[in-house]
Amino acid sequence: MTLVLTGTAASAGTTHGPARPIHGPDDFGRFQSGDVLVCRTTDPAWTPLFGMASAVITETGGTLSHAAIVAREFGIPAVLGVRDALVLLADGQPVAVDGARGTVTLMDAP
Amino acid sequence: MNLLTLHAVRLLGFADTAAVAERFAQDPGEVESQLIDAGVNGLVLRSTFAGEGGWSLSSLGRVENERLLADELDHAGAWSTVLAVHDDFAEFNTGVVGACSAIQLQPSAHSDAVDVLIGALAAWRPLETRLAELLPRFAGYSERLLRAIKLAVEDPAWFTATDRDSFHRVWFEVHEDLIATLGIQRGP
Numbered sequence: 001m002t003l004v005l006t007g008t009a010a011s012a013g014t015t016h017g018p019a020r021p022i023h024g025p026d027d028f029g030r031f032q033s034g035d036v037l038v039c040r041t042t043d044p045a046w047t048p049l050f051g052m053a054s055a056v057i058t059e060t061g062g063t064l065s066h067a068a069i070v071a072r073e074f075g076i077p078a079v080l081g082v083r084d085a086l087v088l089l090a091d092g093q094p095v096a097v098d099g100a101r102g103t104v105t106l107m108d109a110p
Numbered sequence: 111m112n113l114l115t116l117h118a119v120r121l122l123g124f125a126d127t128a129a130v131a132e133r134f135a136q137d138p139g140e141v142e143s144q145l146i147d148a149g150v151n152g153l154v155l156r157s158t159f160a161g162e163g164g165w166s167l168s169s170l171g172r173v174e175n176e177r178l179l180a181d182e183l184d185h186a187g188a189w190s191t192v193l194a195v196h197d198d199f200a201e202f203n204t205g206v207v208g209a210c211s212a213i214q215l216q217p218s219a220h221s222d223a224v225d226v227l228i229g230a231l232a233a234w235r236p237l238e239t240r241l242a243e244l245l246p247r248f249a250g251y252s253e254r255l256l257r258a259i260k261l262a263v264e265d266p267a268w269f270t271a272t273d274r275d276s277f278h279r280v281w282f283e284v285h286e287d288l289i290a291t292l293g294i295q296r297g298p
Contacts, residue, residue, distance in 0.1 A: 024169050028157060043286050044123030044279075045166050047272055048159035064207045066282050072214045073272045 002105060005089075007057070007082035009102030010068035015077055016096040016107065017054040019089040036097060038089050042067045050074045055097035057104055059085050071099075079104055111153060113178040114247065115144045116167070119154055120175050120290055121283050124164045134247060176293045183291060188244040195237045196288045203285060206230045210278045213269045220266070224259070227269070227277055231255045234284070248287065254280045 020035035022028065025045055031037070037053040039046070041060045047070055050056065056071050061080040071078035077099025085104070089095065094107040118133035119125065125133075131141040145165055148154040153171035156163065167175060183189055209226035212219045234252060241248040258277040262268035270278040289295070 025155060025166050025172070026169050028155070028166065044121065044282055046123070048124045048164075050272070051160055064204060064211060066207065066278075066285070069207065069210050069214065069270055069278055070272055072211075073270055 002107075005079075005082050005085065005104040005106075007079040007085075007102050007104070008062040009098075009100055010061075010063050010065070010080045011056075011071035011076065011078035012100040013055075013075070013077035014096070014098045014100070015054045016094065019057070019091070019093040019095045021086050021089060021091055022049070023086070036095055038085050040086060042070070050076065055079075055099065057082050057085050057089070057095075057097065059083065111148060111151075111174060111178065112144050113175075113182060115141050116148065116153065116171060116175045116178065117247070117290070119145075119165050119167050120172070121287055123286075124157075124159065124166045126162070126164045130165060176290065179291050180293055182245065186244045188241075191240060191244055192288065192291050195241055196292060196294075198237055199234070199284070199288055202230050202233055203281075206278075206281055210270050210281075213266065224262075224269075227255075227259060230281075231259065245291070251280060251284050251287075 017034050017036045019038050020031055021038045022031060031049055031052060033052045034054050036055045036057060037049055038057045041058055050070050051074060053076055055076050056078040058067055058080045059082060061067050065080060067080060068078055077097045079097055079099055079102050082104060094109060096105040096107055114134040114136060118130045122129055122133060127142045127145060128138055131138040145154055149156055152168055153174050154165045155168050156165055205226050209223035212223040238248055238252050254275055255277055258268045258275060258280060268276050270276055272279060
């Protein structure tokens, strides 16, 4: 059975990649180009990560948040306000992100 | 640790030495040595994103930043003023974020959205004046917001782009400055 998490559709587009839970700036060095950024919330320090991310998933926020605006500027899908995303998405878990529907689908490991 | 140097890194998020120095018109040489010391002490991290090197605050640096800001706030007796300004800001922040989203998503709604941003700037200016009387480092945001609106008339990228001092980028920085100064968590 496929597990699908839902949140607010904040920036359109679809993509897939490995989930990378990032708890704070001390984790930034682990982030690789093409990773799906998973975090609680973002502030200006996170903007460079948006430039490397294939998609963004946050636990807080919605359509009207700074993260939504920044994701749209980078043209990457964003699903925001996904409850417990940091707990449910393990490091490296392959996910498919649909930023228009607001869904995050956990995929089988390749 | 110098409050302004650490706080410039906090506000800019990720920036090279020149930008950190420029944020509060400090001497670049002095700022560079302060940043190197801060790096040795684990307060700032040096990283490279997309080929560009820069500084960002570590978790420890964020704690130190907020400790210095709390001292500054106590010393200036500015707690109630900053709190009141933050509450006012939060009220029209929703409108600004909505207007920025409309500009990105519905080009036909541009003129209404621009009116919201101009209104927000008009509402912010007296708040900035109140803050700057107690904490002079808050001065300058209104001028940057006005400049972004003027430039956006010719090039709408100045509303929300992340690669320049756009209206949203400055606004995001004001928000970060207020919550950092009060030592509170960012809301949803």
